[in-house]
Amino acid sequence: MAKPLAPAAAPAPIVYVVDDDQSVRAALEDLLASMGMQVRAFDSIAAFLQHPREDAPACLVLDVRMPGQSGLEFHRQMASHGLALPVVFITGHGDIAMGVAAMKEGAIEFLTKPFRDQELLDAIHVGIERDRLRRRDDEAVDALRQRWALLNPGERAVVDGVVRGRLNKQIAGELGVSEITVKVRRANVMRKMQARTLVDLVRMYDRLGPG
Template sequence: MTTDATVFVVDDDQAMRTSLQWLIESTGMSVQTYESADVFLASYYPGRAGCLLLDVRMPGMSGLELQSYLAREGYRLPVILITGHGDVSMAVKAMKAGAVDFIEKPFHDEDLLRSIRRALEDDQRQRAGQAARADIAARLAELTPREHEVMAMVTDGKSNKDIAAALGVSAKTVEAHRARVMEKMRADSLAELVRMALIAGADGPAVR
């Protein structure tokens, strides 16, 4: 779990905010509390590591509405929803919208802490994946248009001979392009190059 991760608690009940802050800080985790969704949005900036612990029913923007807003804006902060008025349909809606968990008051402290740890682990894995995709994207940007073509066909399983025929060049030229692709992508094997193409392709076309 990353040491700079923060549990952001949004609840209009001051006593609940204080109780949650004490509980979470007692485990060594960092906590910041907010009395409303608007106050949270005014201070949060995208990219901060952590998770969001939301009360469902609050004056103004509700927890579910804040969850939906963050999703629309592309914020990938894991969300845990808590409420004293939950029902099955609300829980299903929250989970379908991507919530890590939905916890109804009163809850056991350890159940909540377990959900928070899972959310922070999800956030850490997600950030590691984003960093890997950004690194691969930077390497892809170094390729020429022809090298992109060669990489696409290589990672599609085509032989040098097939690539040469498709591009109207010699097999020796394909070998040269392929070597430069491997060098620029810093790939030690074809399997690693394919893995990079798959990772890059998760956010769009791996190669042009």
Template sequence: MMASVVYVVDDDRSILASLESLLASEGYEVLTFDSAQAFLDAPARKTPGCLVLDVRLRGTSGLEFQRELRRRGNPTPVVFITGHGDVPMSVAAMKAGAIEFLLKPFRDQDLLDAVRNGIELDRARRSADSQMFELRERYAAMTPREREIMPLVASGLMNKQIASSLQLSEVTVKVHRAQIMQKLKARTLADLVRISDRLSGDTGKE
């Protein structure tokens, strides 16, 4: 199993111990917290993870804590557990991004399945973020002229059409086009179109 961590937040220490034992038996690193604040005070980890969160906590509700995590930009997938759940509460949790809402007593396998799903989602998100970061780096290495020409190439315009539009020679456009493809590691026009679409929707792009 690839390195991953499961965070468990519950103010019942017997529940914490039970879940820690269950999750550790599956090979997960498990970090337990008896309050939302204890979780927030802990150092951030770079390992793919999932948060198992009780709905009812001292001082704050799990739903309020979930909203606070989103406000802080923490995208860790959340699995809610509760002994006092109802339909409106579960709907609110799922709408806020929770991946599962389990009523106590739940089957161990149901929790393990939910945690596995959460970790896979987090791993996929981290991979996508890493790819986007690399793409931004490649884009940043392009010249202003290459950035100007790239969307024209991606739109399907021919070299001579781009040359006419920008008052450049066709040979110059051809050279820029080759540089764009090389810098963005696009092997085909279809690759460039996909890259252009991702960059155009990326608010972190320079």
């Protein structure tokens, strides 16, 4: 009898480091590698952007001041590059106002050099866990989209009525079909969307958004 396939191992987390100081990059690579983490280090934001993203939970350790584009500026533009990585800032020239601004804009931490190794490691762990949760949520939404794609236009119209709190009779009147047809479509929707209750279905619809 064939043995069941073992579940695929979760991808190992990756830490991306962007700092124009070679000695800092080397020190961080050694530190993170000693903790069993995968590290990808770059001397500029441009070099980082040219590197293909890997399919794994990740965190970005980003120097604030570098030649060309600053880390703070890049952080504000990450979404336009399709990046949603948690960011830990490191800097040798930071101030309180700069740190507060970075944290308000979603940074995990703002560390001034020299910082303790454990401070950086703790921040990276928080970032990786946050990215792991984001990835899990994205996968769940993708699965919902795939189920939604199985619905035909009539079934989607029934869902629209259900989430607006309409009764089967009201939905039938709005769509110009029989109440039996609405019940059949509704049952098909529940099966295809794998929704156990109407509350489940409404929550799924809310996560997908309109359309």
